[in-house]
Amino acid sequence: MNDGLTDLYxxxxxxxxxxxxxxxxxxxxxxxxxxxxxxxxxxxxxxLNLDGDEISDAQFDARGCAxxxxxxxxxxxxIKGKSIEDAKALFEKFLALVTGENGLEAGPxxxxxxxxxxxxxxxxxxxxxTLAWQAMVAALDGTDQDVKxx
Amino acid sequence: xxxxPENAVLTPSFDVERIRQDFPxxxxxxxxxxxxxxxxxxxxxxxxxxxxxxxxxxxxxxANVHRGVHYMSQKATxxxxxxxxxxxxxxxxxxxxxxxxxxxxxxxxxxxxxxWGRQNLVAGDEIILSVMEHHSNIVPWQMIAEQTGAVIKVxxxxxxxxxxxxxxxxxxxxxxxxxxxxxxxxxxGTITPMAEIIRMAHERGALVLVDGCQAAPHMALDMQALDxxxxxxxGHKIYGPSGIGVLYGKAALxxxxxxxxxxxxxxxxxxxxxxxxxxLPFKFEAGTPHIAGAIGMGAAIEYISGIxxxxxxxxxxxxxxxxxxKLSGINSLKLVGTAPEKAAILSFVLETVHPHDVGTILDRExxxxxxxxxxxxxxxDRFDIAATIRASIGMYNTREEIDVLVAGLGRVxxxxxx
Ligand SMILES: Cc1ncc(COP(=O)(O)O)c(C=O)c1O
Numbered sequence: 001m002n003d004g005l006t007d008l009y010x011x012x013x014x015x016x017x018x019x020x021x022x023x024x025x026x027x028x029x030x031x032x033x034x035x036x037x038x039x040x041x042x043x044x045x046x047x048l049n050l051d052g053d054e055i056s057d058a059q060f061d062a063r064g065c066a067x068x069x070x071x072x073x074x075x076x077x078x079i080k081g082k083s084i085e086d087a088k089a090l091f092e093k094f095l096a097l098v099t100g101e102n103g104l105e106a107g108p109x110x111x112x113x114x115x116x117x118x119x120x121x122x123x124x125x126x127x128x129x130t131l132a133w134q135a136m137v138a139a140l141d142g143t144d145q146d147v148k149x150x
Numbered sequence: 151x152x153x154x155p156e157n158a159v160l161t162p163s164f165d166v167e168r169i170r171q172d173f174p175x176x177x178x179x180x181x182x183x184x185x186x187x188x189x190x191x192x193x194x195x196x197x198x199x200x201x202x203x204x205x206x207x208x209x210x211x212x213a214n215v216h217r218g219v220h221y222m223s224q225k226a227t228x229x230x231x232x233x234x235x236x237x238x239x240x241x242x243x244x245x246x247x248x249x250x251x252x253x254x255x256x257x258x259x260x261x262x263x264x265x266w267g268r269q270n271l272v273a274g275d276e277i278i279l280s281v282m283e284h285h286s287n288i289v290p291w292q293m294i295a296e297q298t299g300a301v302i303k304v305x306x307x308x309x310x311x312x313x314x315x316x317x318x319x320x321x322x323x324x325x326x327x328x329x330x331x332x333x334x335x336x337x338x339g340t341i342t343p344m345a346e347i348i349r350m351a352h353e354r355g356a357l358v359l360v361d362g363c364q365a366a367p368h369m370a371l372d373m374q375a376l377d378x379x380x381x382x383x384x385g386h387k388i389y390g391p392s393g394i395g396v397l398y399g400k401a402a403l404x405x406x407x408x409x410x411x412x413x414x415x416x417x418x419x420x421x422x423x424x425x426x427x428x429x430l431p432f433k434f435e436a437g438t439p440h441i442a443g444a445i446g447m448g449a450a451i452e453y454i455s456g457i458x459x460x461x462x463x464x465x466x467x468x469x470x471x472x473x474x475x476k477l478s479g480i481n482s483l484k485l486v487g488t489a490p491e492k493a494a495i496l497s498f499v500l501e502t503v504h505p506h507d508v509g510t511i512l513d514r515e516x517x518x519x520x521x522x523x524x525x526x527x528x529x530x531d532r533f534d535i536a537a538t539i540r541a542s543i544g545m546y547n548t549r550e551e552i553d554v555l556v557a558g559l560g561r562v563x564x565x566x567x568x
Contacts, residue, residue: 003181003514009507009565040506041523041536063536065506066566122510 007118016070021077026059034146035135042068046135053083065128072132074112084140091133098129164461170546172197183516186551191336191542192520194389203449207442215441233448237396240451242372247430250397251444255363256286258382258397262359263290265407273299276325280305282335282529287361311338311487326356333365337526338487339495348377368493370459390450394443404430411436462545466494469543473552486538496541503566505537515558
């Protein structure tokens with residue numbers, strides 16, 4: 001049956017949602033930001049450590065759906081070791097991927113994140129995929145305001 | 151209210167297939183599958199009678215109301231006032247002046263909290279709510295409490311979702327000025343013992359506002375027997391249009407309250423020195439109202455009344471029992487809200503799959519359910535969950551649709567069981 005559901009819920013995604021990487025609160029993060037999805041009550045907190053301009057560690061704590069957990073889990077793996085600028089650039093690419101925007105070439109550096117491209121066919125779920133990323137950007141910008149999906 | 155499936159005798163006059171024909175949207179396909187609409191608790195679909203009534207207003211009898219000498223204005227005014235009379239009869243209020251048209255339940259509650267609250271609440275007074283209120287019956291009270299220094303007290307519920315009447319009794323005291331409580335919980339389906347709640351409050355000299363949003367489509371209402379001081383509900387949940395709803399209030403209370411908004415229609419004489427206000431119900435209806443909405447809601451009430459709320463309730467209770475039985479048979483599924491007195495709501499969680507994911511998968515099967523906190527975060531916290539999946543039942547749902555829902559949940563297990 002091709003209704004997009006098996007594209008959306010690929011095994012990699014289920015695996016990340018069941019065994020999220022870099023999961024749990026961090027006591028000694030340099031930067032922290034929370035994201036909130038008032039529509040479904042999902043919450044995510046992103047913890048970052050910085051070494052100069054480089055993200056030396058990333059962790060997250062969350063209550064959420066498979067899409068948001070998988071996205072956050074992959075994100076923490078991907079941004080570790082990246083510069084602030086590169087991490088933000090990755091978010092832009094990821095955003096283009098999940099919103100299905102043309103013009104931006106997804107590129108090889110999205111790696112495993114590409115498994116989340118199925119989200120583009122489920123507009124109500126885009127916010128689930130981007131919540132942790134928005135929190136990450138807020139943490140990098142040092143805005144202590146919680147990010148909301150609205 | 152839920153009866154055992156074996157004694158559920160449906161009156162022959164209730165023919166769900168015939169009723170389904172009255173709702174054009176039910177023949178829609180979504181993702182090439184028949185629409186299975188289990189979200190009437192959020193907003194009900196509209197029968198042809200309502201759709202026709204609304205287009206008929208605009209095609210044959212539309213003008214502004216209460217202010218024209220001309221033919222069309224008179225026709226529109228008559229139609230709107232005849233809707234007000236339909237509402238009065240629907241809830242058996244004693245006086246049509248007690249029926250205030252508002253935008254919906256939310257505006258009705260805000261009106262009472264603001265107009266009655268500003269006049270009657272002082273620091274230290276107590277407002278009693280329940281933990282299972284919709285946000286619209288929490289936030290307006292928090293706002294007025296902040297302004298006046300009144301304090302909010304919250305009645306807890308049991309693990310089944312039954313209101314703790316002992317705790318309620320203990321909370322009631324001389325400081326209690328108003329009790330604002332739901333008649334049926336939108337998140338759990340619990341029916342509260344409203345007559346008893348009101349009797350106990352009145353014994354302590356407190357007023358009661360009832361949030362009847364979920365009750366109005368599912369049970370016959372009688373304001374005189376219930377003795378509610380205020381009662382609110384929304385048109386869109388009783389198969390009528392959105393943007394229109396009802397505030398019922400006892401005439402003496404409404405008369406003593408200051409107006410809500412100022413403007414046209416709510417005045418008697420206006421000079422810059424002094425303005426006197428119109429009589430009920432117009433004192434609370436400033437500005438041009440939702441004319442077609444009020445008329446559409448009247449048509450919805452006539453439609454429901456023609457079928458009979460007893461017949462609707464019997465059919466829905468049969469589905470509730472059938473659905474409860476079927477869902478209980480799913481291993482990893484837990485029903486949230488299992489009160490013995492319950493109506494129209496099947497709220498549940500799956501052990502390993504988040505409600506949002508369940509909602510997406512069901513959606514692709516053509517099944518519309520609500521997932522989330524249902525604007526009732528305190529009750530979600532009470533059960534220590536973030537969200538549930540809620541299938542809410544309307545008069546047009548069928549046992550076959552429950553089977554489709556159960557099969558859809560099978561697909562969820564299949565996808566997540568890999
Ligand atoms: C119990 C309850 N109260 C209040 C409301 C608010 O109704 P409305 O949004 O129509 O004003 C709802 C609707 O979701 C409800 O279910």
